[in-house]
Amino acid sequence: MTEQTLILDGARVAQDIKDGLVSRVKRLSEQGITPCLATILVGDDPASATYVRMKGNACRRLGMESLKITLDAGTTTEELIREIQKLNADPNVHGILLQHPVPHQIDERAAFDAIAIEKDVDGVTTLGFAQNAFGFAAYPSCTPAAIIAILDYYRIPVEGKHAVVVGRSPILGKPVSLMLLNRNATVTICHSRTKGLGDIVSQAEIVVAAVGKPKFIQGDWIQDGAVILDAGYNEGNVGDVDYEACLEKASAITPVPAGVGPVTIAMLLKHTVDAAEKQLG
Numbered sequence: 459m460t461e462q463t464l465i466l467d468g469a470r471v472a473q474d475i476k477d478g479l480v481s482r483v484k485r486l487s488e489q490g491i492t493p494c495l496a497t498i499l500v501g502d503d504p505a506s507a508t509y510v511r512m513k514g515n516a517c518r519r520l521g522m523e524s525l526k527i528t529l530d531a532g533t534t535t536e537e538l539i540r541e542i543q544k545l546n547a548d549p550n551v552h553g554i555l556l557q558h559p560v561p562h563q564i565d566e567r568a569a570f571d572a573i574a575i576e577k578d579v580d581g582v583t584t585l586g587f588a589q590n591a592f593g594f595a596a597y598p599s600c601t602p603a604a605i606i607a608i609l610d611y612y613r614i615p616v617e618g619k620h621a622v623v624v625g626r627s628p629i630l631g632k633p634v635s636l637m638l639l640n641r642n643a644t645v646t647i648c649h650s651r652t653k654g655l656g657d658i659v660s661q662a663e664i665v666v667a668a669v670g671k672p673k674f675i676q677g678d679w680i681q682d683g684a685v686i687l688d689a690g691y692n693e694g695n696v697g698d699v700d701y702e703a704c705l706e707k708a709s710a711i712t713p714v715p716a717g718v719g720p721v722t723i724a725m726l727l728k729h730t731v732d733a734a735e736k737q738l739g
């Protein structure tokens with residue numbers, strides 16, 4: 459690229475979202491409601507523990523409540539669902555987050571689907587996914603919502619653009635593809651069995667990297683002027699994009715850290731405040 463690549467500053471977007479929540483949290487507290495996010499961590503994966511802690515801290519900094527449920531690594535699906543049902547029934551809890559991944563013996567889909575739709579602020583239920591796919595009001599998954607929020611903040615047009623999403627996970631690749639489609643992008647979804655991945659990515663005007671493999675997206679796959687959103691959160695704070703190589707080609711790119719990650723957490727807070735406000739009617 460001859461022109462300077464725009465670094466899409468996730469910390470700035472996240473701050474803007476959180477600034478917008480301050481007066482809403484204050485208004486709720488004047489009515490006796492403190493928005494409360496319940497987080498559930500099963501097992502002791504250190505990265506997951508960090509993310510849950512970050513979410514709790516972000517809640518508290520904004521005057522929201524965070525109820526942390528920690529369950530041991532041997533928890534069964536039934537035990538986990540019972541905990542979720544208790545939180546569903548608790549009127550003081552407005553949002554429920556089950557940290558992914560859960561230990562292998564747990565049926566994660568069944569656990570996600572036990573979350574009441576009105577408390578699914580993390581957008582992980584099958585019903586929430588379907589409602590979003592149809593463009594109905596439901597909380598979208600937070601990372602896809604963060605990607606859209608970054609595009610909106612920087613007024614990056616989506617309509618009519620060719621977006622290539624690399625990854626098809628239920629809380630990232632699939633929902634972000636549908637959200638881009640609902641914004642009238644032409645969307646190609648790539649995955650581990652895709653043939654000629656580099657050729658397909660090289661046709662993209664917008665690239666969403668959601669593979670979970672460090673530095674997977676190569677610089678020579680990128681079309682000059684493409685916009686790159688890196689949703690990777692690999693060990694050592696490394697994204698799914700070979701950042702230095704892709705920076706050369708892109709017109710705009712999210713870094714890791716301080717790109718999509720902080721906006722993901724800001725969206726979770728926003729959805730929890732939305733959910734608390736719905737309690738007021």
Ligand SMILES: Nc1nc2c(c(=O)[nH]1)N[C@@H](CN(C=O)c1ccc(C(=O)N[C@@H](CCC(=O)O)C(=O)O)cc1)CN2
Pocket residue numbers: 508509555556557558559580582600601629691695714715716717718719720721722723
């Ligand atoms: N139930 C969910 N589980 C998981 C989700 C999710 O959205 N819902 N996403 C990921 C991980 N994740 C949140 O849970 C997450 C990862 C990283 C960040 C982040 O802000 N990272 C920072 C750097 C981290 C640091 O400073 O230590 C950054 O990118 O700047 C936020 C959220 C998997 N599980």
